[in-house]
Amino acid sequence: MKIKKVIGYSLSSTYGDGNVFGQPEGVKSIGLVEVHTDDGLVGIGETYTGVYVPELLEPVVKTIESLIVGKNPLEIEEVYNSMEIPFVSMNGFIRSIIGAIEIALWDIKGQVEEKPIYQLLSDTYTDNFGVYASGGSVVFSNDDIKKDISDILSQGFDSYKMRIGVKDINEDLDRVKTARNELGSNNLMVDAIQGTLNNWHQYNLVYNSKLLERYDLTWLEEPLHPSKLRELKRVYDMVNIPIATGEGLSGKLDFDSYLDSKCVDIIQPDVTHCGGYIRTRQIIEQAKKNGIKVSLHIWGSGISLISNLHLALSMGVDWFEIPMVSLDLLSNEFKDLKSMILQKDIKLNNGLGIKLTDDMKQSHPFIKNSGYKIK
Numbered sequence: 001m002k003i004k005k006v007i008g009y010s011l012s013s014t015y016g017d018g019n020v021f022g023q024p025e026g027v028k029s030i031g032l033v034e035v036h037t038d039d040g041l042v043g044i045g046e047t048y049t050g051v052y053v054p055e056l057l058e059p060v061v062k063t064i065e066s067l068i069v070g071k072n073p074l075e076i077e078e079v080y081n082s083m084e085i086p087f088v089s090m091n092g093f094i095r096s097i098i099g100a101i102e103i104a105l106w107d108i109k110g111q112v113e114e115k116p117i118y119q120l121l122s123d124t125y126t127d128n129f130g131v132y133a134s135g136g137s138v139v140f141s142n143d144d145i146k147k148d149i150s151d152i153l154s155q156g157f158d159s160y161k162m163r164i165g166v167k168d169i170n171e172d173l174d175r176v177k178t179a180r181n182e183l184g185s186n187n188l189m190v191d192a193i194q195g196t197l198n199n200w201h202q203y204n205l206v207y208n209s210k211l212l213e214r215y216d217l218t219w220l221e222e223p224l225h226p227s228k229l230r231e232l233k234r235v236y237d238m239v240n241i242p243i244a245t246g247e248g249l250s251g252k253l254d255f256d257s258y259l260d261s262k263c264v265d266i267i268q269p270d271v272t273h274c275g276g277y278i279r280t281r282q283i284i285e286q287a288k289k290n291g292i293k294v295s296l297h298i299w300g301s302g303i304s305l306i307s308n309l310h311l312a313l314s315m316g317v318d319w320f321e322i323p324m325v326s327l328d329l330l331s332n333e334f335k336d337l338k339s340m341i342l343q344k345d346i347k348l349n350n351g352l353g354i355k356l357t358d359d360m361k362q363s364h365p366f367i368k369n370s371g372y373k374i375k
Contacts, residue, residue, distance in 0.1 A: 001112075003073050004038045006101060008047075008061030010054035011360075012367040013301075013329035020325060021139050021166075022196070025370040028327060029054040030301045032356070033061055033097065035104040037073055041111055044352055045103030046303040048273035049093040052372050060097050068101075074112060076105045080278055091251025095275050102276030103307055103352065110351030117307075117352060121277060121314035127344045129317050132189060134299070135324035136162020142178045149182040152324060156342045159187035159218070161321070165197045173211055180215045191221035195248035196374070200224060202231040209239045219244040219266050229257060236263035247297040250274050255283050259290055266318070270297035271311050272304045280311060295319030301327060302334030306353055309337075313346065329364050330354070 008031065015028035031050015035043040050057055064083050071079050083089065083098045106117045113120065133152035136145060145162065152160055162179050164172040179188055190212065194200050200208070205223045212220065219242040224232050226248040236243065246268035249255050255274065258264050267287045271280045287294050294317040296308045305322070312320050322338055333354060340346050 006065040008057040011364040029370040033100040043104030043107035045100035047100035049096040099276035107352040116348040117310040118313040126316040132159035133157040138163040138166040161189035187218045198225040266293045268297040293318040302330040
């Protein structure tokens with residue numbers, strides 16, 4: 001069997017109420033990769049960069065295709081290493097796209113061996129991880145937060161993450177207080193989304209964290225921009241809330257720096273962004289050795305959700321994120337997945353477990369300039 005072609009494309013989908021923060025076109029775009037073999041098999045992978053720079057996906061995939069066409073897709077590590085491009089593929093969106101291609105290779109291997117990916121990754125199986133509902137938009141009012149939490153509790157969640165950082169800190173504190181009151185003793189995580197906003201510095205972090213301490217947070221996420229590791233080190237011991245970060249990291253150097261920093265309590269890799277299964281497994285193993293908890297980041301389509309789920313089932317993590325903003329793309333195909341995860345009754349098909357039909361693609365055409373951006 002040989003790789004015949006690799007194609008990359010973006011699809012755009014209605015998202016939430018069409019007025020979601022960071023999505024000015026009213027839709028969310030998803031970056032997808034297909035690896036085709038000369039035997040007619042097709043593997044699928046998702047890259048998180050499609051949310052941000054969807055127009056760049058196709059030409060980059062075309063460049064990488066020239067490096068791996070003709071290779072055996074079942075020799076995954078060899079193909080993976082063949083996609084290295086000196087000076088530009090260590091991290092960033094090219095590393096993210098390489099990861100999507102690698103996911104597609106595992107999808108093909110699972111189809112050939114008639115096994116779901118998690119069985120290819122490990123002989124062990126575990127569903128012993130926490131699951132949290134990820135919602136609470138930065139622009140939500142107190143009433144919106146109340147409704148959001150009522151919805152997630154009714155679905156069976158006992159853990160909730162909300163966003164802060166756009167509104168005045170006092171208004172955000174009131175929103176967090178509302179969330180704590182609605183949740184009772186359930187887990188509450190707060191995400192400052194500084195990888196996006198970048199409007200806190202080390203002094204904001206210390207001051208704001210002191211104000212947040214009273215709400216018994218499970219963690220404070222991305223309280224500084226990922227580039228501010230040195231600042232985080234300076235003030236980490238002054239902050240009494242566990243620090244979570246990692247969704248903005250992609251390369252080995254990025255993760256190594258944070259995992260060795262002694263100023264992170266929870267690391268948050270995403271298999272669709274940090275280089276696929278091979279690299280993410282290394283990150284998780286290193287985190288466990290360093291006594292750092294692992295929470296898988298998921299903020300793409302159902303393909304991103306199921307890609308990360310295979311990893312969680314294969315080696316165990318501490319937390320698993322489930323986005324709560326509705327995405328029309330693949331919603332029917334994954335409608336039961338959330339409840340299966342919550343009920344610990346997970347049944348997955350061979351490979352990745354999903355097929356994209358021409359009808360699905362045609363019903364969600366790509367909309368230009370739909371990448372994430374703040375107005």
